[in-house]
Amino acid sequence: MLSRSRQLKFVRRQVLGNHFGAFKKIWHRKLNTKSFFVNHEHKSHKDTRSESIFSNYQKVGLVSTITLASAILLFTQTTPLLKNDSVITRNAKIIIIQDDDDEEDDDTLEEDDSSDPKDFAAKDEIRRQKAIVNKPPLNTIFNINDFEYVAQQILPLQFKGYFATGSEDEVTLRENHYAYGRIFFKPRCLVDVADVSLSVSPFGGDSADSKWNFDAPFYITAFAGARGAHEDAELNLIRAAKKHNVAYMIPSMSSFPIDEVIEAGKSDDGLHHHASYLQMYLSTKQELDNFPDYLKKLQVKHDSIKAVFVTVDLPVLGNREKNFKYMALADPSSVDEPVDWTIDQKENPPLTWDDIVKFKNATKIPICVKGLQCKEDVAKAIELGLDGCVISNHGGRQLDYSRAPVEVLAETQKYLKEKNISLVKPGTNKQFEIFIDGGVKRGSDVIKALCLGASGVGLEI
Numbered sequence: 385m386l387s388r389s390r391q392l393k394f395v396r397r398q399v400l401g402n403h404f405g406a407f408k409k410i411w412h413r414k415l416n417t418k419s420f421f422v423n424h425e426h427k428s429h430k431d432t433r434s435e436s437i438f439s440n441y442q443k444v445g446l447v448s449t450i451t452l453a454s455a456i457l458l459f460t461q462t463t464p465l466l467k468n469d470s471v472i473t474r475n476a477k478i479i480i481i482q483d484d485d486d487e488e489d490d491d492t493l494e495e496d497d498s499s500d501p502k503d504f505a506a507k508d509e510i511r512r513q514k515a516i517v518n519k520p521p522l523n524t525i526f527n528i529n530d531f532e533y534v535a536q537q538i539l540p541l542q543f544k545g546y547f548a549t550g551s552e553d554e555v556t557l558r559e560n561h562y563a564y565g566r567i568f569f570k571p572r573c574l575v576d577v578a579d580v581s582l583s584v585s586p587f588g589g590d591s592a593d594s595k596w597n598f599d600a601p602f603y604i605t606a607f608a609g610a611r612g613a614h615e616d617a618e619l620n621l622i623r624a625a626k627k628h629n630v631a632y633m634i635p636s637m638s639s640f641p642i643d644e645v646i647e648a649g650k651s652d653d654g655l656h657h658h659a660s661y662l663q664m665y666l667s668t669k670q671e672l673d674n675f676p677d678y679l680k681k682l683q684v685k686h687d688s689i690k691a692v693f694v695t696v697d698l699p700v701l702g703n704r705e706k707n708f709k710y711m712a713l714a715d716p717s718s719v720d721e722p723v724d725w726t727i728d729q730k731e732n733p734p735l736t737w738d739d740i741v742k743f744k745n746a747t748k749i750p751i752c753v754k755g756l757q758c759k760e761d762v763a764k765a766i767e768l769g770l771d772g773c774v775i776s777n778h779g780g781r782q783l784d785y786s787r788a789p790v791e792v793l794a795e796t797q798k799y800l801k802e803k804n805i806s807l808v809k810p811g812t813n814k815q816f817e818i819f820i821d822g823g824v825k826r827g828s829d830v831i832k833a834l835c836l837g838a839s840g841v842g843l844e845i
């Protein structure tokens with residue numbers, strides 16, 4: 385039997401070896417996304433030009449606008465994370481675009497030989513503070529992979545695992561993005577693209593009411609625990625969404641009361657609140673029973689909530705093994721008695737389609753389901769008169785070996801056509817909206833999803 389500290393050391397090796405060591409390989413080399421950041425000491429830099437399958441098309445503006453817009457949005461959100469701007473020595477960093485060496489070239493990869501878990505946490509904190517000071521300049525961060533890499537360096541140990549890991553072997557987490565890498569464009573030439581617009585009006589929008597059209601087809605998806613990254617959490621997210629006029633899906637497990645988040649999205653003239661979506665988890669019988677009433681009140685109280693998304697891919701919490709290992713690293717006592725996340729299903733009957741129909745009948749707010757994973761379920765949601773869905777597997781955090789949403793989306797569109805199922809709601813100018821999230825890392829991923837018929841694309845930032 386290993387001593388406690390040796391056990392933790394073993395876990396640490398597993399997590400760091402697996403996660404950070406493989407990080408470049410997983411996210412940068414295998415995906416052929418060749419940019420990442422290192423300190424200036426490293427000499428193996430070969431090329432400073434980024435490769436992009438879009439390079440010939442960027443003049444068109446569409447891709448670059450989406451990429452830039454997402455970068456701006458992410459910038460806005462990540463800035464508070466990346467404190468101490470003033471102490472950055474700009475020339476202390478070099479952006480590496482290509483690195484064929486197998487050398488492990490950053491501080492996170494250092495092996496820690498101490499057997500005391502407290503030592504490890506303390507050392508990690510020193511490393512983290514250094515990473516905050518040495519974070520790369522914002523104008524060298526172009527996509528979500530870049531942001532994630534920086535976040536991995538600067539997030540406190542106890543939140544790293546929560547934000548970044550998937551369930552079990554993380555096959556789905558990786559596949560969600562790899563699937564985008566298997567999709568290629570067939571661009572048509574000599575088309576007038578001088579005047580393109582990225583704006584969208586989901587759920588019919590309301591063209592007379594500009595606050596209800598969004599300037600981009602991507603939105604900030606719901607994620608609980610934002611406070612682990614910044615104290616202003618969801619307040620910052622809705623402010624950024626307002627500033628750039630994109631949708632924000634407020635999570636039911638928000639760190640702030642939902643009213644407060646909505647209030648933070650008030651326009652500068654104080655006349656209206658930023659149009660948002662609201663995500664809901666419903667696990668207990670009481671929550672299910674109360675939800676129709678909640679919806680009725682919500683409709684009266686907050687006209688800025690343009691759709692409610694009930695998350696349906698979390699009947700129980702996914703088996704997030706790597707996150708548990710991170711938790712053990714951050715706080716060894718946390719694993720002594722693992723938390724039981726399961727819900728007594730006899731006392732609390734699980735959510736079913738019947739419940740969703742009840743919700744739909746209780747309100748005029750569009751009701752959508754978040755977390756559908758096959759074409760048959762999308763067809764069922766349309767048939768039941770719902771207003772939309774998100775094809776999603778919770779970012780690979782729930783059922784490992786769920787399929788990549790972008791492939792399910794492609795199949796779904798084909799299926800709906802074959803079965804002659806229309807998205808347009810009879811007698812209205814509205815349509816069933818099919819959103820998608822999972823594995824979206826840059827503007828070209830967004831465009832691929834749109835080309836395959838998505839109404840909008842969720843980004844977990």
Ligand SMILES: Cc1cc2nc3c(=O)[nH]c(=O)nc-3n(C[C@H](O)[C@H](O)[C@H](O)COP(=O)(O)O)c2cc1C
Pocket residue numbers: 546547548560605606607608609635636637663695754776777778779780781821822823824842843844
């Ligand atoms: C840290 C984290 C917290 C999340 N919290 C929620 C949540 O509270 N509600 C929800 O419906 N989905 C939640 N999700 C899932 C996201 O909304 C989204 O489906 C998923 O992250 C998309 O995959 P991606 O991370 O590859 O972009 C969370 C995801 C992450 C990574």
